[in-house]
Amino acid sequence: MEADEYDNDSAFGESLASSTTSLRSAVTKYEFEHGRRYHAYKAGQYAFPNDESELDRMDLEHHMFGLLIGQLHLAPLQSPQSILDLGSGTGLWAIDAADKYPTAEVIGTDLSPTQPKWVPPNVRFEVDDFEADWTFGPNKFDLIFARLLLASVSDYPRLYRQAFDALKPGGYLELHELDPETYCDDGSYTESHAAMKWGKLFKEAVAKMGRTLPDLTQYKSLMEEAGFVDVQERFYKRASNDWPKDPKMKEIGRHECMNQMEGIEAFTLAPFTRVLGWSVEEAQVMIAQVRSEWPKRSLHGYQKV
Incomplete structure (x- = not known):
């Protein structure tokens, strides 16, 4: 990506299952830690909050993926009758799929x-x-969809085998994943920057949780080992802010900057304090350092999707 030129170095300047359970009151008795709300059902299995600020960020993430890939999904569906959305979050993707395919059960x-x-x-x-x-x-399903399951899967081969078995012949498994590290092609970001350090520490923490993140190049082979054929992969970049010159990448970068500024605390607190042994104060210092870097247009970072 080619960087744009700016007088203002801030992106905030002038532009910017064994037990399936029906929803019931028992699972809404949430747990709270460091001022954030976490899920109650199988507490601790998912490392990130489910409070309102995080749900708002998830909705932003859904919008950003729409901008990035230009459509709800890439699988070439023909009149699907049954669709499964794993890790549905706020449910926006499933709702959009239900609107797109009114004869399908989602x-x-x-x-x-x-x-x-x-x-x-x-x-x-x-x-x-x-x-x-x-x-x-x-x-059962014509499409099984999953987005951003990072740090939520302890056994990818088993998950993909279950998905393979649950799909109809000719059905699709579609995954949208990212690498949480910050990458840079022009040297403006270096290993001394907090965002670079944070990504490696995050991967270390989730690995210690038993949820090691595959490299983005490994998902294809993991799917093929589970029995899938004709597996296709597409790679994208999400800029850290609106530093790119390309108008589409610039718009995505604006959203990504807000996404990271809002989400960095949610991604950090539990993994760093529960697993890496950091104090809340140490984690907050790291959060502040990353937030100070992310909007700077002179730092040409991106995440791989």
Whole structure:
């Protein structure tokens, strides 16, 4: 990506399953830690908050993926009848899929019942753990979709095998994943920058949690080992702010900057304090350092998607 030229160095200047459970009150007795709210069902399995600020950020993430790939999904579906959204979060992707395919049944699963109550009639949400034994039965879905499961999967081969078995012949598994590290092609970001350090520490923490992140180049082979064929992969870059010259990349960068500024605390607190042994104060210092770097247009960072 080619960098644009600016007088203002800030992007904030003038531009910027075994047990499937129905939603019920028991799972809304959330846990709280360091001022953030976390899921109650299988508490601790997902390392990030589910409070309102994080849910707002997830909605921003959904919008940003729409800008990045230009559509809801890449799988060439033909009149699908059954769709599964793993780790549905706020449910926006599942709701959009239900609107796009009104004759399809869309199921969204998540550890948290944070989805809206008013949804299209052909979508439903279930509190479920996709790492448990699936109970949907074989040959059920035309599409299984998952976005940003990073730090949520302890056994990718098992997850993909279960997805393979649950798909109809000719069905699709579509994954949208990213590498949380910051990358740079022109040397403006260096190993001494906090954002560079943070990405490596994050990967270290989730590995110690038993949820090692695959390299982005490994997902294809993991899917093929589970039995999938004709696996295609596409790679994208998300700029750290609106430093790119290209108008589309600039717009995505604006959203990514807000995404990171809002999300860095959510991504840091539990992994760094629970696993790496940091104090809350130490984690907050790291958070502040990353936030100070991320909007600077002179730092040409990006994440790989």
